[in-house]
Amino acid sequence: xxxxxxxxxxDGNQHYSDKNFSRSDFFQIYEYQVExxxxxxxxxxxxxxxxxxxxxxxSVLIDFLNENKIDLLVARNYSTNLKVQCQFFxxxxxxxxxxxxxxxxLVKKHIRWLIDELSLNKKENMVFNITNGIYKFKIDNEK
Numbered sequence: 001x002x003x004x005x006x007x008x009x010x011d012g013n014q015h016y017s018d019k020n021f022s023r024s025d026f027f028q029i030y031e032y033q034v035e036x037x038x039x040x041x042x043x044x045x046x047x048x049x050x051x052x053x054x055x056x057x058x059s060v061l062i063d064f065l066n067e068n069k070i071d072l073l074v075a076r077n078y079s080t081n082l083k084v085q086c087q088f089f090x091x092x093x094x095x096x097x098x099x100x101x102x103x104x105x106l107v108k109k110h111i112r113w114l115i116d117e118l119s120l121n122k123k124e125n126m127v128f129n130i131t132n133g134i135y136k137f138k139i140d141n142e143k
Contacts, residue, residue: 001115005042006030006092006107007065008100009075012044016094021075021085022049022061028100029068032111039104062088071118074103086124090117095131106130 009024011017017024029042048064049057058081065073065088073085074092085091092114094103107114107130117125126138 001034003034004032004071004111004115004118005069006032006039006072006074007068007070008103009073010044010100016074016076016100018076020077020079021073021091022057022079022081023047024075025050027068029070030104032108037108039108058084065089072114074107082127083124086127090114090125090128092128092130095129103130 006029008028008030009017009019009021010026010028011024012026017026019025024047026044026046028044030039031042032039045068049061052060070089072090072092074094076094078085078091078093082091092107110128114128117128124138
């Protein structure tokens with residue numbers, strides 16, 4: 001099992017942004033370290049999408065996430081591009097305004113599910129939803 005990285009969409013403090021993932025102010029980058037079973041904060045980075053034109057936002061975001069070796073996305077809200085994001089990353093929806101470290105504990109508790117989803121190498125990953133527990137679901141095709 002390998003280390004995995006998360007991008008938590010935040011308001012710059014210890015709470016998730018109410019904005020869509022791609023419009024959040026900051027990303028807190030965490031790495032789950034398999035050898036010591038810890039979720040470690042690596043960095044807090046400003047969202048590069050906030051300074052580019054709308055037609056470039058998505059490619060800038062994907063490049064940014066790939067450059068930072070992100071595997072999983074964590075946010076309260078996602079845009080209509082969630083289905084597309086599932087092709088590259090495993091999205092996690094945080095259902096209510098709770099501190100990042102509380103979600104970190106739930107992520108650590110269910111890390112095997114998340115890593116298993118990454119290891120399946122499918123065309124489209126499932127979406128995980130965290131409330132007081134965790135469940136996963138598939139995004140339906142658009143009609």
